[in-house]
Amino acid sequence: MDLVFYNYLLKCFVLIDLKMGKLTHQDVGQMDMYVRMFDDLKRSDGDNPTVGLILCTERDEVVARYSVLHDSQQLFASKYVLHLPSEAELQAELARERRLIEAMMAARPAKDGKERM
Known part of the structure; x- marks a missing residue:
């Protein structure tokens, strides 16, 4: 251990x-x-x-x-x-995660029951 x-x-x-x-x-x-x-x-x-x-x-x-x-x-x-990702790889991963989060947020209905645009 x-x-x-x-x-x-x-x-x-x-x-x-x-x-x-x-x-x-x-x-x-x-x-x-x-x-x-x-x-x-x-x-x-x-x-x-x-x-x-x-x-x-x-x-x-x-x-x-x-x-x-x-x-x-x-x-x-x-x-x-065994190695750290490059700056470009980190930026690409952050952009990918941001797109996923934005897509999930857009798919969720608003709290007031109205659809988001």
Whole structure:
């Protein structure tokens, strides 16, 4: 386990494991063990269940689908990139998100019941 946080808003421990390479079933089993240990040894009565997050450079969809990740409310795996996007890539992503938000806002009826133009 690489990082341990306590999120005071969620009232739970957040465990993060950083992996170079593809997600394996051993990674998932290891994180599952860490989460269970923290719940047993560190969690207080007012705390919510511990959350485990595995960050890897390649996510294996088969492992994600057929391991405890599939049905778990406490374990998650996600892919990360090893480089920052360029300014142009960030601008394109922001423009794409803005278009999506504007389209969603336009599709919602106004609060007074009248359609938006």
